[in-house]
Amino acid sequence: MKKTLQKLLPLAYGGFFNSLSYIAQPWVVQKAFTLFVSPRKGKILPHQQAFLQKATAELVEIEGLAIQTYTWPGTGPTVLLFHGWESNAFRWRKLIEVLRPLNYHIIALDAPAHGASSGKVLHVPLYQKIAAGLMERFRPQFAVGHSMGGMMLLYHQHLGGTESLKGLVVLGAPADLNNIMKQYKSILKLNKKVFNGLDELFKSDFNFRIDDFSVAEFSKSYTIPGLLVHDKKDLIVPYSSAEKIARNWKTAELITTEGHGHSLHQKEINEAIGRFMTKIN
Template sequence: MDPAQALIRTTLNPTARIAPGLAGRAAFELFRRPLRRSRVRPAEREVHRRAALERLTVHGKSVVGYRWGSGERPVLLLHGWRSRASRFAPFVPRLRALGLSAVAFDAPGHGDSGGRSTSVLEYRELVLRLQDRYGPFEAVIAHSLGVCAAFGALGDGLRAGRLAAVSGVSEVGFFPAAFCAGLGLDAAVERALRGRIEQDLFAGDAGAWDRYDAAGRAGAVGLPILVLHDEGDDVVPLGQAHRLKRAYGEQLDLVVTRGLGHRRIIGEPTVVDQVIGFISAGLGVTAA
């Protein structure tokens, strides 16, 4: 284990037994911060450079938005944790060839946006603000945390024709469990962290866990869904995709890949082809 992770574990585990509130606050501060920012990769630079930039704000944080195209017939792109909008560069020219605009943002604490932390609630607010600006979306393409945020927003008023979900998290409760497991934190820390999330992020609303459970809100999300997930994903287990499949049944097509992991899958040409084909089918055209 990394020395910093070992220090966190040996500090928070005993603290949770004697001062759970203190342990919960400390864990929450770590939990909500990505700690490092992804840079634009060389292969993404040209597409990234061509984007029209716009500014948004959420909770006092300056957020960089991106648009490729006029904004007409928009497709929303939602990146994952410790990622950025430029990861969708392989999709942009394909969407433009279909006559679609691509709309995205770097979440707070990510990419070129301000702030040091973010949450699915901030994603939701930004998504709905972009919807006010551009109108309903032809489709949403989301990765990882973005998938959880997309399902939550779809249940809360986001309007879209289709959803392509790559390596997605199906429930917000997955995040504290995965965070604690990754650092070797015990059940007492996880309980304290969940309590702090509920108090500070959800304003004391215990029902928010269920509202951000995509499998539990299948009746509120009535659009066609394509889920792509790698069998060897070591960040978000394949079980999250199977959980969605059980909830949505024939409404959802599940494609399981091999050897792409959690991050490489989003730019894999065959995955891009499948997502573009799925979106173009909803438009009644053939993908370029």
């Protein structure tokens, strides 16, 4: 029953949006966008609290939002960790266990509308503004992003990046907004009127169209050293995304895994991240 409802609910939303798109398109488009950027989960769960409580917690205000950060202090280079959609800082626990003995100064955060941070929505342009504010404050030498967090870091680099950064690590990141939006359109069965309206919204609110936003294309100009990690059997973000980015990002190394899925928590991956940063530093 629960699975049936999960399948029917998106179709109900889509049918509602489609039916009203002919009489109230601006309102419908805004509602469809709000649904797209509103996470349903990602708050701190009881079993996650014990690990996060071991860190030094600090709320940082950026863009009118209270962003929860967690610091595991070290005397080495600073590393900033950016999680993906419907996740939180706890997802980095296994990487932190590998990096702490190497004495890195580690800072993780809960993105807006996730974990213990405030807010109701999250999208890449907002996430990038949060990242820019944190990087200005903490001046990291390395940044690591998973999934949406990785896509955001590549967008941040496109906008000029951060001078203190020596290297980027991108795990399981999408290459293009177009594929994400096509999937959203397919799940909700949105008609062309709603989808075209969303394209206009991206242009008016963020100054790019859906087809224009490609971190794979942006990567052509990058000279910063990078490490890409992607699994061939990733069911969330296809492996072809990593291939597209790797073809264009000439100073990045691609590590291909098989059977590790989208989360990429495995010890050998975390150790490879440690080796990458140690080599550059």
